[in-house]
Amino acid sequence: MPELMLDGHALTVADGTSVAAALALGGNGCSRTSVSGQRRAPLCGMGICQECRVTIDGRRRLACQTVCRDGMQVETQP
Amino acid sequence: MNEYADLLIIGAGPAGMAAALAAAPSGARIVMLDDNPFAGGQIWRDGPQASLPAQARQLRERLQSHANIRHHSGTRVIANPGPKQLLVEDDENGWLISYDKLILCTGARELLLPFPGWTLPGVTGAGGLQALIKSGLSVSDERVVIAGSGPLLLASAATATQHGASVLRIAEQASLTSVAGFAAQLPRWPAKWLQSFSLFNRHYRAGTHVLAAFGTDRLEGVRLQQQGKIVELECDRLACGFGLIPNIQLGQALGYAIEGQALAVDVWQASNRADHYAAGECTGFGGSELALAEGAIAGHSAVGEVEKARQWWPRRARWQGFANALNQAFTLDPQLKSLARPDTLVCRCEDIPYAALTEHSDWRAAKLASRCGMGACQGRVCGAAVEHLFGWQPSASRPPYSPARIETLMCLDDTPPA
Numbered sequence: 345m346p347e348l349m350l351d352g353h354a355l356t357v358a359d360g361t362s363v364a365a366a367l368a369l370g371g372n373g374c375s376r377t378s379v380s381g382q383r384r385a386p387l388c389g390m391g392i393c394q395e396c397r398v399t400i401d402g403r404r405r406l407a408c409q410t411v412c413r414d415g416m417q418v419e420t421q422p
Numbered sequence: 423m424n425e426y427a428d429l430l431i432i433g434a435g436p437a438g439m440a441a442a443l444a445a446a447p448s449g450a451r452i453v454m455l456d457d458n459p460f461a462g463g464q465i466w467r468d469g470p471q472a473s474l475p476a477q478a479r480q481l482r483e484r485l486q487s488h489a490n491i492r493h494h495s496g497t498r499v500i501a502n503p504g505p506k507q508l509l510v511e512d513d514e515n516g517w518l519i520s521y522d523k524l525i526l527c528t529g530a531r532e533l534l535l536p537f538p539g540w541t542l543p544g545v546t547g548a549g550g551l552q553a554l555i556k557s558g559l560s561v562s563d564e565r566v567v568i569a570g571s572g573p574l575l576l577a578s579a580a581t582a583t584q585h586g587a588s589v590l591r592i593a594e595q596a597s598l599t600s601v602a603g604f605a606a607q608l609p610r611w612p613a614k615w616l617q618s619f620s621l622f623n624r625h626y627r628a629g630t631h632v633l634a635a636f637g638t639d640r641l642e643g644v645r646l647q648q649q650g651k652i653v654e655l656e657c658d659r660l661a662c663g664f665g666l667i668p669n670i671q672l673g674q675a676l677g678y679a680i681e682g683q684a685l686a687v688d689v690w691q692a693s694n695r696a697d698h699y700a701a702g703e704c705t706g707f708g709g710s711e712l713a714l715a716e717g718a719i720a721g722h723s724a725v726g727e728v729e730k731a732r733q734w735w736p737r738r739a740r741w742q743g744f745a746n747a748l749n750q751a752f753t754l755d756p757q758l759k760s761l762a763r764p765d766t767l768v769c770r771c772e773d774i775p776y777a778a779l780t781e782h783s784d785w786r787a788a789k790l791a792s793r794c795g796m797g798a799c800q801g802r803v804c805g806a807a808v809e810h811l812f813g814w815q816p817s818a819s820r821p822p823y824s825p826a827r828i829e830t831l832m833c834l835d836d837t838p839p840a
Contacts, residue, residue, distance in 0.1 A: 358470040361558030362459075365469075368559055372640070374543050380773040383639065385543035387770070387803075389553030390464055391457050392531045392669075394798035394825070395770060404825065405513070408557070409496065411459045 348416040363407035363418055364389065364396050375407055375420050423517045427453035427492075429724050430508070430519060432672065433527030434493060435463020436710040437702025437717035439481045441525045444721030444730070446488040453519060454491060455510060457498045457824075461485060463529055464549060465710045471585060472556035499672055501821030503834050506697070509821075516830025523697045523724040526673050526685065527717060530703035532574075532663035534803055535810060536768045536776065537761035538634040540662070544641025548663035552578040555585050562586030564658040567644050569593035569632040572665045572752045576621040582661070583623075590655050592623055593630035593646050595664070596752050601628045604751030611744050631758060635660050647757075665752055666707045667806050673700060674818040682706070683809075690731060691720035699724055708745030715741060759811050768811075769804040771797020785814035798825055 347356045348366065355370035364386040367373050374383040375396045386396035389408050396407040399419040407418075429445050431438045434456035442454050454461075460468040466478035485491055494512060501509040507520045532547040539545065546554065548570050555561055566587045568579050571594060579589045594601060608615040630648040635641055643656040668684040679686040679694040684706040691699045701720040702713035715738040722731035762768060764777035774794040782788035785795070785808060794808070795801030795816070800823070805816035822831070 358558060360468070360470040362469065362554075364554055365558030365560075372543070378541070378770070378773050382541055382773070383543060384541065384770070385640075386546065386554060387550060388532060388534065388547045389550035389557075390467075390531065390547075392799065392802050393534070393770070397798065397825075403513075403827075408553070409458055410513075 346412045346414040346416070348412050348414070348418060350418045351420055357412050361412045363398065363400065363405070363410045363412055363416075366412050366418070367396075367398070367407060367420065371420070377421070423515060425453060425517060425519045427451055427519060427521045429453075429523045429525065429721075430521035431455070431525045431527060432499060433463070433529055433702065433704075434458070434461035434495070435527060435529050435702060435713065436465065436481075437529075437713040437720070438463070438525070438527035439485060440714045440717030441527060441701055441721035441724070442491050443481065443484055443488070444718040444727075445725045446491055448725040448727065449490060450725050452488075452491045453521075454485075454493045455497045455499065455519075456493070456495055459495055461493060461495070463710075464553065467553055467556050469557040471558055498824045498826075500823060500826040500830055501834070502676060509830065509833060511824075511826050511830040516827065516833045518833055524676075524699065525691075525717075525720045525724055526676075526678070526698075526700040526704055527702045527713075527720075528669040528672055528704040530666035530668050530707055531802065531806075533665050533667045533806055533810065534662070535664050535758060535761060535807055536766050536804075537632055537662075538763050538766050539636050539641070541767055541770055542635055542637050542641045543639070544637065544658060545635050545660045545662065548578045548661045549574050549666075550663065551659065551661035552581045555581050560585070561659065564588070565590055565656065566659045566661065567591050567593065567646075567655055567657045568661045569595075569630075569644070569646070570663040570665070571595045571754060572663075573621075573748070574663060574666070576623060576626070578661055579623050579625075580621050587659075589623065589625055590657055591630075591646065591648075592626040593632060593648065594626065594628045595631040595755050595758060596628060598628040600751045600753070604747055607747050611740075614744065631755065631761075632660070632662055633761065664754060664758065664810075666703065668704045668706060670704055671800075671802070671819040671823060673704060675820070675823065689735070690723040690728075691716055692723060697724075706745065707749065708741060709748070712738065712741035712745055754810070762811070768807055769794040769797060769801075771799050771804075774804075779808065779812070785816055788814070800824075
Protein backbone atom coordinates (compact mmCIF):
# COMPACT_ATOMS: atom_id res chain seq x y z
CA MET A 345 0.00 0.00 0.00
CA PRO A 346 1.79 3.15 -1.19
CA GLU A 347 2.01 6.17 1.10
CA LEU A 348 2.15 9.52 -0.63
CA MET A 349 2.08 13.18 0.39
CA LEU A 350 -0.92 15.16 -0.87
CA ASP A 351 -0.48 18.91 -0.34
CA GLY A 352 1.74 18.14 2.65
CA HIS A 353 -0.55 15.53 4.25
CA ALA A 354 0.35 11.83 4.35
CA LEU A 355 -2.11 9.47 2.70
CA THR A 356 -2.06 5.68 2.26
CA VAL A 357 -4.01 4.19 -0.63
CA ALA A 358 -4.67 0.73 -2.11
CA ASP A 359 -2.19 -0.58 -4.67
CA GLY A 360 -3.00 0.61 -8.19
CA THR A 361 -5.00 3.67 -7.07
CA SER A 362 -4.71 6.60 -9.46
CA VAL A 363 -3.63 10.00 -8.20
CA ALA A 364 -7.03 11.31 -9.40
CA ALA A 365 -8.79 8.92 -6.99
CA ALA A 366 -6.30 9.81 -4.23
CA LEU A 367 -7.21 13.51 -4.55
CA ALA A 368 -10.72 12.62 -3.35
CA LEU A 369 -9.62 9.97 -0.83
CA GLY A 370 -7.25 12.38 0.93
CA GLY A 371 -8.70 15.82 0.18
CA ASN A 372 -11.65 17.56 -1.44
CA GLY A 373 -10.99 15.98 -4.85
CA CYS A 374 -9.76 19.19 -6.51
CA SER A 375 -6.72 19.16 -8.76
CA ARG A 376 -6.07 22.72 -9.91
CA THR A 377 -7.24 26.33 -10.03
CA SER A 378 -8.48 27.64 -13.39
CA VAL A 379 -7.28 30.88 -15.03
CA SER A 380 -10.30 32.73 -13.59
CA GLY A 381 -9.75 31.28 -10.11
CA GLN A 382 -12.24 28.39 -9.99
CA ARG A 383 -11.18 25.16 -8.30
CA ARG A 384 -11.47 22.20 -10.64
CA ALA A 385 -11.51 18.43 -10.30
CA PRO A 386 -10.93 15.51 -12.70
CA LEU A 387 -13.57 15.54 -15.45
CA CYS A 388 -13.00 12.99 -18.22
CA GLY A 389 -11.08 10.40 -16.18
CA MET A 390 -9.24 9.24 -19.31
CA GLY A 391 -6.40 11.60 -20.15
CA ILE A 392 -8.21 13.98 -22.49
CA CYS A 393 -9.42 17.07 -20.65
CA GLN A 394 -6.27 18.03 -18.68
CA GLU A 395 -8.44 19.22 -15.75
CA CYS A 396 -6.70 16.78 -13.40
CA ARG A 397 -3.20 18.11 -13.97
CA VAL A 398 -1.23 18.31 -10.74
CA THR A 399 2.41 18.63 -9.78
CA ILE A 400 3.94 15.25 -8.94
CA ASP A 401 7.53 15.28 -7.71
CA GLY A 402 8.01 18.65 -9.38
CA ARG A 403 6.58 17.65 -12.78
CA ARG A 404 3.18 18.45 -14.22
CA ARG A 405 1.30 15.18 -14.72
CA LEU A 406 -2.24 13.98 -15.33
CA ALA A 407 -3.60 12.58 -12.08
CA CYS A 408 -6.02 10.21 -13.86
CA GLN A 409 -3.22 8.47 -15.77
CA THR A 410 -0.72 8.29 -12.92
CA VAL A 411 -0.69 5.41 -10.44
CA CYS A 412 0.19 6.31 -6.82
CA ARG A 413 3.69 5.28 -5.76
CA ASP A 414 5.34 5.23 -2.37
CA GLY A 415 6.91 8.57 -1.46
CA MET A 416 5.20 10.55 -4.22
CA GLN A 417 4.74 14.28 -3.54
CA VAL A 418 1.48 15.55 -5.05
CA GLU A 419 0.58 19.25 -5.10
CA THR A 420 -2.73 20.67 -6.27
CA GLN A 421 -2.09 24.34 -5.62
CA PRO A 422 -0.76 26.56 -8.43
CA MET B 423 17.27 6.28 -27.27
CA ASN B 424 15.67 5.92 -30.68
CA GLU B 425 13.58 2.98 -31.71
CA TYR B 426 12.46 1.23 -34.90
CA ALA B 427 9.25 -0.75 -35.43
CA ASP B 428 8.14 -2.73 -38.46
CA LEU B 429 4.66 -2.09 -37.11
CA LEU B 430 3.82 0.72 -34.72
CA ILE B 431 0.42 0.63 -33.04
CA ILE B 432 -0.90 3.70 -31.24
CA GLY B 433 -3.41 2.67 -28.57
CA ALA B 434 -3.59 -0.52 -26.50
CA GLY B 435 -7.36 -0.89 -26.21
CA PRO B 436 -9.27 -3.77 -27.83
CA ALA B 437 -8.38 -2.68 -31.40
CA GLY B 438 -4.68 -2.17 -30.66
CA MET B 439 -4.40 -5.43 -28.73
CA ALA B 440 -6.15 -7.38 -31.51
CA ALA B 441 -3.93 -5.75 -34.15
CA ALA B 442 -0.74 -6.63 -32.28
CA LEU B 443 -1.86 -10.23 -31.70
CA ALA B 444 -2.89 -10.68 -35.35
CA ALA B 445 0.45 -9.36 -36.62
CA ALA B 446 2.72 -11.03 -34.03
CA PRO B 447 3.02 -14.54 -35.58
CA SER B 448 4.54 -12.93 -38.71
CA GLY B 449 7.61 -12.16 -36.61
CA ALA B 450 7.35 -8.42 -37.28
CA ARG B 451 8.95 -6.15 -34.72
CA ILE B 452 5.88 -4.57 -33.11
CA VAL B 453 5.77 -1.55 -30.82
CA MET B 454 2.50 -0.59 -29.12
CA LEU B 455 2.06 2.75 -27.32
CA ASP B 456 -0.64 3.82 -24.90
CA ASP B 457 -0.96 6.82 -22.60
CA ASN B 458 -2.65 4.82 -19.81
CA PRO B 459 -0.78 2.84 -17.15
CA PHE B 460 -2.19 -0.52 -18.38
CA ALA B 461 -3.30 -2.10 -21.66
CA GLY B 462 -7.05 -2.52 -22.16
CA GLY B 463 -8.28 0.89 -23.26
CA GLN B 464 -11.23 2.54 -21.57
CA ILE B 465 -13.53 -0.48 -21.66
CA TRP B 466 -11.04 -2.79 -19.93
CA ARG B 467 -9.49 -0.19 -17.65
CA ASP B 468 -7.69 -1.93 -14.79
CA GLY B 469 -7.41 -0.62 -11.24
CA PRO B 470 -7.99 -1.47 -7.59
CA GLN B 471 -11.79 -1.40 -8.05
CA ALA B 472 -11.95 -2.86 -11.58
CA SER B 473 -12.95 -6.42 -12.38
CA LEU B 474 -11.56 -7.31 -15.78
CA PRO B 475 -13.51 -9.81 -17.88
CA ALA B 476 -11.71 -13.08 -18.69
CA GLN B 477 -11.37 -12.05 -22.35
CA ALA B 478 -9.40 -8.93 -21.41
CA ARG B 479 -7.08 -10.87 -19.09
CA GLN B 480 -6.46 -13.48 -21.79
CA LEU B 481 -5.61 -10.84 -24.39
CA ARG B 482 -3.19 -9.19 -21.96
CA GLU B 483 -1.50 -12.51 -21.21
CA ARG B 484 -1.21 -13.33 -24.91
CA LEU B 485 0.39 -9.93 -25.58
CA GLN B 486 3.00 -10.61 -22.93
CA SER B 487 3.76 -14.04 -24.40
CA HIS B 488 5.02 -12.56 -27.69
CA ALA B 489 8.64 -11.49 -27.44
CA ASN B 490 8.29 -9.38 -30.59
CA ILE B 491 5.61 -7.09 -29.08
CA ARG B 492 6.92 -4.20 -27.01
CA HIS B 493 4.31 -2.24 -25.07
CA HIS B 494 5.15 1.24 -23.84
CA SER B 495 2.52 2.29 -21.30
CA GLY B 496 2.10 5.83 -20.03
CA THR B 497 3.48 7.11 -23.34
CA ARG B 498 2.08 9.90 -25.51
CA VAL B 499 2.71 11.02 -29.07
CA ILE B 500 4.09 14.56 -29.07
CA ALA B 501 4.98 15.27 -32.71
CA ASN B 502 5.60 13.77 -36.16
CA PRO B 503 8.96 15.32 -37.06
CA GLY B 504 9.67 13.35 -40.24
CA PRO B 505 8.12 10.81 -42.62
CA LYS B 506 7.19 7.63 -40.73
CA GLN B 507 8.61 8.96 -37.50
CA LEU B 508 6.96 10.01 -34.23
CA LEU B 509 8.30 11.83 -31.19
CA VAL B 510 6.94 10.27 -28.00
CA GLU B 511 7.25 10.90 -24.25
CA ASP B 512 6.71 8.88 -21.08
CA ASP B 513 7.14 9.89 -17.42
CA GLU B 514 10.91 9.89 -17.71
CA ASN B 515 12.07 10.13 -21.32
CA GLY B 516 11.36 11.48 -24.77
CA TRP B 517 12.44 9.55 -27.88
CA LEU B 518 11.85 9.05 -31.59
CA ILE B 519 10.20 5.97 -33.07
CA SER B 520 10.60 5.24 -36.79
CA TYR B 521 8.18 2.79 -38.39
CA ASP B 522 7.38 1.01 -41.60
CA LYS B 523 3.65 0.48 -40.97
CA LEU B 524 1.40 2.36 -38.57
CA ILE B 525 -2.00 1.42 -37.13
CA LEU B 526 -3.89 4.10 -35.25
CA CYS B 527 -6.17 2.68 -32.54
CA THR B 528 -6.65 5.96 -30.72
CA GLY B 529 -10.17 5.17 -29.55
CA ALA B 530 -12.91 7.60 -28.67
CA ARG B 531 -13.61 10.11 -25.97
CA GLU B 532 -16.84 11.31 -24.41
CA LEU B 533 -18.69 14.23 -25.90
CA LEU B 534 -18.90 16.67 -22.99
CA LEU B 535 -21.31 19.54 -23.62
CA PRO B 536 -21.32 22.79 -21.65
CA PHE B 537 -24.27 23.55 -19.35
CA PRO B 538 -24.49 25.94 -16.38
CA GLY B 539 -22.44 24.53 -13.49
CA TRP B 540 -20.55 21.87 -15.49
CA THR B 541 -17.21 23.16 -14.19
CA LEU B 542 -18.12 22.47 -10.54
CA PRO B 543 -16.07 19.80 -8.77
CA GLY B 544 -18.35 16.76 -8.54
CA VAL B 545 -19.34 16.92 -12.21
CA THR B 546 -17.56 14.36 -14.41
CA GLY B 547 -18.12 12.55 -17.66
CA ALA B 548 -20.33 9.45 -17.47
CA GLY B 549 -17.55 7.15 -18.60
CA GLY B 550 -15.31 9.51 -16.63
CA LEU B 551 -16.97 8.57 -13.33
CA GLN B 552 -16.73 4.88 -14.20
CA ALA B 553 -13.01 5.25 -14.99
CA LEU B 554 -12.39 7.14 -11.73
CA ILE B 555 -14.22 4.50 -9.67
CA LYS B 556 -12.24 1.68 -11.31
CA SER B 557 -9.03 3.53 -10.46
CA GLY B 558 -9.95 3.74 -6.78
CA LEU B 559 -12.39 6.65 -6.26
CA SER B 560 -14.80 5.97 -3.40
CA VAL B 561 -18.48 6.73 -4.09
CA SER B 562 -19.81 4.78 -1.12
CA ASP B 563 -23.02 6.39 0.26
CA GLU B 564 -22.85 9.18 -2.32
CA ARG B 565 -25.93 10.31 -4.26
CA VAL B 566 -25.20 10.14 -7.97
CA VAL B 567 -27.12 11.42 -11.00
CA ILE B 568 -26.06 10.07 -14.39
CA ALA B 569 -27.04 11.96 -17.51
CA GLY B 570 -26.35 12.28 -21.21
CA SER B 571 -26.82 9.60 -23.82
CA GLY B 572 -26.03 6.05 -24.82
CA PRO B 573 -25.53 2.66 -23.18
CA LEU B 574 -22.48 3.93 -21.28
CA LEU B 575 -24.90 5.64 -18.86
CA LEU B 576 -26.19 2.24 -17.72
CA ALA B 577 -22.70 0.79 -17.46
CA SER B 578 -21.55 3.76 -15.40
CA ALA B 579 -24.62 3.46 -13.14
CA ALA B 580 -23.92 -0.25 -12.63
CA THR B 581 -20.31 0.48 -11.58
CA ALA B 582 -21.40 3.27 -9.20
CA THR B 583 -24.12 1.11 -7.60
CA GLN B 584 -21.75 -1.83 -7.22
CA HIS B 585 -19.39 0.46 -5.26
CA GLY B 586 -22.01 1.66 -2.82
CA ALA B 587 -23.41 4.79 -4.49
CA SER B 588 -27.08 5.55 -4.57
CA VAL B 589 -27.96 6.31 -8.21
CA LEU B 590 -30.93 8.68 -8.05
CA ARG B 591 -31.57 9.07 -11.76
CA ILE B 592 -30.23 7.99 -15.14
CA ALA B 593 -31.26 10.71 -17.58
CA GLU B 594 -31.14 9.59 -21.23
CA GLN B 595 -31.75 12.41 -23.69
CA ALA B 596 -33.03 10.12 -26.47
CA SER B 597 -36.80 9.61 -26.62
CA LEU B 598 -38.50 6.54 -25.19
CA THR B 599 -39.49 5.58 -28.77
CA SER B 600 -35.83 5.60 -29.88
CA VAL B 601 -34.60 3.67 -26.86
CA ALA B 602 -37.42 1.11 -27.12
CA GLY B 603 -36.74 0.71 -30.85
CA PHE B 604 -33.09 0.01 -30.10
CA ALA B 605 -33.94 -2.44 -27.31
CA ALA B 606 -36.29 -4.31 -29.68
CA GLN B 607 -33.36 -4.92 -32.07
CA LEU B 608 -31.05 -6.27 -29.34
CA PRO B 609 -32.00 -9.97 -29.73
CA ARG B 610 -30.02 -9.83 -33.03
CA TRP B 611 -26.90 -9.69 -30.83
CA PRO B 612 -27.72 -12.17 -28.02
CA ALA B 613 -24.74 -11.32 -25.83
CA LYS B 614 -25.75 -7.65 -25.82
CA TRP B 615 -29.37 -8.59 -25.23
CA LEU B 616 -28.42 -10.61 -22.13
CA GLN B 617 -26.11 -7.86 -20.90
CA SER B 618 -28.95 -5.34 -21.17
CA PHE B 619 -30.92 -7.23 -18.49
CA SER B 620 -28.05 -7.01 -16.02
CA LEU B 621 -27.80 -3.27 -16.62
CA PHE B 622 -31.53 -2.52 -16.31
CA ASN B 623 -32.16 0.19 -13.72
CA ARG B 624 -35.52 1.43 -12.42
CA HIS B 625 -34.22 5.01 -12.20
CA TYR B 626 -33.67 5.17 -15.97
CA ARG B 627 -35.69 7.90 -17.75
CA ALA B 628 -35.68 8.48 -21.50
CA GLY B 629 -36.48 11.91 -22.92
CA THR B 630 -34.63 13.50 -19.98
CA HIS B 631 -31.63 15.80 -19.99
CA VAL B 632 -29.63 17.99 -17.67
CA LEU B 633 -30.41 21.73 -17.57
CA ALA B 634 -27.94 22.86 -14.91
CA ALA B 635 -25.73 21.77 -12.06
CA PHE B 636 -25.65 23.97 -8.97
CA GLY B 637 -23.56 24.41 -5.85
CA THR B 638 -21.12 26.95 -4.43
CA ASP B 639 -17.70 25.31 -4.11
CA ARG B 640 -18.78 21.93 -5.36
CA LEU B 641 -21.83 20.20 -6.76
CA GLU B 642 -24.92 20.25 -4.55
CA GLY B 643 -27.66 19.37 -7.00
CA VAL B 644 -28.92 19.18 -10.57
CA ARG B 645 -31.87 20.47 -12.51
CA LEU B 646 -33.24 18.12 -15.16
CA GLN B 647 -35.82 18.42 -17.86
CA GLN B 648 -37.61 15.11 -17.40
CA GLN B 649 -40.16 14.25 -20.09
CA GLY B 650 -41.36 17.87 -20.27
CA LYS B 651 -41.25 18.62 -16.52
CA ILE B 652 -38.48 20.36 -14.57
CA VAL B 653 -37.10 18.25 -11.73
CA GLU B 654 -34.45 19.17 -9.14
CA LEU B 655 -32.40 16.57 -7.29
CA GLU B 656 -29.83 17.11 -4.55
CA CYS B 657 -26.76 15.00 -5.24
CA ASP B 658 -23.01 14.62 -4.62
CA ARG B 659 -22.02 13.69 -8.16
CA LEU B 660 -23.28 14.28 -11.66
CA ALA B 661 -21.78 12.05 -14.34
CA CYS B 662 -22.72 13.46 -17.71
CA GLY B 663 -21.58 12.35 -21.17
CA PHE B 664 -23.36 12.67 -24.52
CA GLY B 665 -21.99 9.63 -26.31
CA LEU B 666 -18.58 8.93 -27.77
CA ILE B 667 -16.64 10.75 -30.47
CA PRO B 668 -13.64 9.34 -32.35
CA ASN B 669 -10.14 10.56 -31.42
CA ILE B 670 -8.92 11.63 -34.85
CA GLN B 671 -6.41 14.39 -33.97
CA LEU B 672 -3.30 12.33 -34.63
CA GLY B 673 -4.73 10.79 -37.81
CA GLN B 674 -5.75 14.22 -39.06
CA ALA B 675 -2.24 15.55 -38.38
CA LEU B 676 -0.72 12.58 -40.27
CA GLY B 677 -2.84 13.32 -43.32
CA TYR B 678 -5.51 10.61 -42.95
CA ALA B 679 -8.74 11.41 -44.79
CA ILE B 680 -11.73 12.07 -42.53
CA GLU B 681 -15.24 10.80 -43.16
CA GLY B 682 -17.94 12.30 -40.99
CA GLN B 683 -16.20 12.65 -37.61
CA ALA B 684 -14.01 9.56 -38.01
CA LEU B 685 -10.86 8.39 -39.80
CA ALA B 686 -11.75 6.99 -43.23
CA VAL B 687 -10.57 3.43 -43.94
CA ASP B 688 -11.16 0.83 -46.66
CA VAL B 689 -12.07 -2.88 -46.25
CA TRP B 690 -8.48 -3.63 -45.16
CA GLN B 691 -8.66 -0.88 -42.49
CA ALA B 692 -6.14 1.03 -44.64
CA SER B 693 -6.30 4.82 -44.83
CA ASN B 694 -5.70 6.95 -47.92
CA ARG B 695 -2.00 7.07 -46.93
CA ALA B 696 0.12 4.06 -47.95
CA ASP B 697 1.21 1.88 -44.97
CA HIS B 698 -1.07 3.80 -42.60
CA TYR B 699 -4.06 1.99 -41.09
CA ALA B 700 -6.69 2.66 -38.43
CA ALA B 701 -9.01 0.44 -36.39
CA GLY B 702 -11.49 0.64 -33.55
CA GLU B 703 -13.41 3.65 -32.31
CA CYS B 704 -11.22 6.23 -34.09
CA THR B 705 -12.85 4.96 -37.31
CA GLY B 706 -16.33 5.35 -35.82
CA PHE B 707 -17.99 4.35 -32.56
CA GLY B 708 -18.98 0.70 -32.45
CA GLY B 709 -18.02 -1.01 -29.19
CA SER B 710 -15.29 -3.47 -28.26
CA GLU B 711 -16.49 -6.38 -30.43
CA LEU B 712 -16.26 -4.26 -33.57
CA ALA B 713 -12.91 -2.86 -32.43
CA LEU B 714 -11.50 -6.38 -31.95
CA ALA B 715 -12.54 -7.41 -35.48
CA GLU B 716 -11.22 -4.20 -37.04
CA GLY B 717 -7.97 -4.48 -35.09
CA ALA B 718 -7.41 -8.05 -36.28
CA ILE B 719 -8.07 -7.03 -39.89
CA ALA B 720 -5.66 -4.11 -39.61
CA GLY B 721 -2.97 -6.27 -37.98
CA HIS B 722 -3.17 -9.00 -40.63
CA SER B 723 -3.34 -6.44 -43.47
CA ALA B 724 -0.32 -4.54 -42.19
CA VAL B 725 1.85 -7.68 -42.37
CA GLY B 726 0.46 -8.69 -45.79
CA GLU B 727 -1.83 -11.53 -44.64
CA VAL B 728 -4.74 -10.73 -46.91
CA GLU B 729 -6.61 -14.04 -46.53
CA LYS B 730 -6.43 -14.01 -42.76
CA ALA B 731 -7.71 -10.44 -42.75
CA ARG B 732 -10.61 -11.42 -45.00
CA GLN B 733 -11.73 -14.12 -42.56
CA TRP B 734 -12.63 -11.39 -40.08
CA TRP B 735 -14.93 -9.53 -42.47
CA PRO B 736 -18.19 -11.31 -41.49
CA ARG B 737 -17.58 -10.61 -37.82
CA ARG B 738 -16.87 -6.96 -38.55
CA ALA B 739 -20.08 -6.70 -40.61
CA ARG B 740 -22.14 -8.22 -37.80
CA TRP B 741 -20.90 -5.74 -35.20
CA GLN B 742 -21.08 -2.84 -37.63
CA GLY B 743 -24.81 -3.55 -37.74
CA PHE B 744 -24.97 -3.18 -33.96
CA ALA B 745 -23.01 0.07 -34.15
CA ASN B 746 -25.39 1.46 -36.77
CA ALA B 747 -28.46 0.62 -34.67
CA LEU B 748 -26.83 2.24 -31.64
CA ASN B 749 -25.83 5.44 -33.40
CA GLN B 750 -29.28 5.84 -34.89
CA ALA B 751 -31.09 5.34 -31.57
CA PHE B 752 -29.02 7.80 -29.56
CA THR B 753 -28.93 10.74 -31.99
CA LEU B 754 -28.67 13.96 -29.98
CA ASP B 755 -31.74 16.15 -29.47
CA PRO B 756 -31.21 19.67 -30.94
CA GLN B 757 -32.46 21.08 -27.58
CA LEU B 758 -29.05 20.19 -26.16
CA LYS B 759 -27.54 23.01 -28.22
CA SER B 760 -29.27 25.56 -25.99
CA LEU B 761 -28.07 24.40 -22.55
CA ALA B 762 -25.21 26.92 -22.26
CA ARG B 763 -26.05 30.42 -21.00
CA PRO B 764 -24.03 33.50 -22.07
CA ASP B 765 -21.76 33.19 -19.00
CA THR B 766 -21.36 29.38 -19.19
CA LEU B 767 -17.72 28.51 -19.81
CA VAL B 768 -17.27 26.56 -23.04
CA CYS B 769 -13.45 26.34 -23.00
CA ARG B 770 -12.48 25.08 -19.54
CA CYS B 771 -8.75 25.51 -20.13
CA GLU B 772 -8.89 29.22 -20.93
CA ASP B 773 -12.24 29.95 -19.18
CA ILE B 774 -13.95 31.31 -22.29
CA PRO B 775 -17.72 31.87 -21.93
CA TYR B 776 -20.34 31.03 -24.55
CA ALA B 777 -21.02 34.76 -25.15
CA ALA B 778 -17.44 35.27 -26.38
CA LEU B 779 -17.99 32.73 -29.16
CA THR B 780 -21.44 33.50 -30.57
CA GLU B 781 -20.28 36.53 -32.58
CA HIS B 782 -17.81 34.46 -34.65
CA SER B 783 -18.50 32.56 -37.84
CA ASP B 784 -15.96 29.75 -37.55
CA TRP B 785 -13.60 27.91 -35.20
CA ARG B 786 -10.49 29.69 -36.40
CA ALA B 787 -11.93 33.18 -35.93
CA ALA B 788 -13.26 32.25 -32.48
CA LYS B 789 -9.89 30.77 -31.47
CA LEU B 790 -7.88 33.78 -32.61
CA ALA B 791 -10.18 36.29 -30.93
CA SER B 792 -10.87 34.45 -27.69
CA ARG B 793 -8.18 31.75 -27.15
CA CYS B 794 -10.98 29.15 -27.04
CA GLY B 795 -9.39 25.76 -27.70
CA MET B 796 -5.83 26.99 -27.25
CA GLY B 797 -5.27 25.70 -23.73
CA ALA B 798 -3.81 22.50 -22.35
CA CYS B 799 -6.37 20.09 -23.84
CA GLN B 800 -5.90 21.71 -27.27
CA GLY B 801 -9.61 21.87 -27.96
CA ARG B 802 -10.27 18.17 -27.38
CA VAL B 803 -13.19 19.09 -25.10
CA CYS B 804 -14.40 22.46 -26.39
CA GLY B 805 -13.59 21.71 -30.05
CA ALA B 806 -16.05 18.83 -30.02
CA ALA B 807 -18.53 20.96 -28.08
CA VAL B 808 -18.46 23.86 -30.57
CA GLU B 809 -18.72 21.39 -33.45
CA HIS B 810 -21.97 20.25 -31.87
CA LEU B 811 -23.15 23.75 -30.83
CA PHE B 812 -22.22 25.77 -33.91
CA GLY B 813 -21.30 23.19 -36.56
CA TRP B 814 -17.70 24.47 -36.69
CA GLN B 815 -15.15 21.98 -38.04
CA PRO B 816 -12.09 21.89 -35.77
CA SER B 817 -8.83 22.44 -37.66
CA ALA B 818 -6.07 19.80 -37.62
CA SER B 819 -3.97 19.84 -34.44
CA ARG B 820 -0.41 20.99 -34.59
CA PRO B 821 2.49 19.60 -32.56
CA PRO B 822 3.01 19.31 -29.68
CA TYR B 823 -0.19 17.21 -29.59
CA SER B 824 0.05 17.01 -25.79
CA PRO B 825 1.83 19.23 -23.29
CA ALA B 826 5.47 18.06 -23.41
CA ARG B 827 8.73 18.64 -21.57
CA ILE B 828 11.45 20.78 -23.14
CA GLU B 829 13.89 17.86 -22.92
CA THR B 830 11.53 15.81 -25.09
CA LEU B 831 11.32 18.54 -27.72
CA MET B 832 15.12 18.71 -27.70
CA CYS B 833 15.19 15.17 -29.17
CA LEU B 834 14.15 16.89 -32.39
CA ASP B 835 17.65 18.38 -32.64
CA ASP B 836 18.86 14.98 -33.86
CA THR B 837 16.45 15.04 -36.77
CA PRO B 838 17.66 16.10 -40.20
CA PRO B 839 15.55 18.95 -41.61
CA ALA B 840 12.44 17.59 -43.34
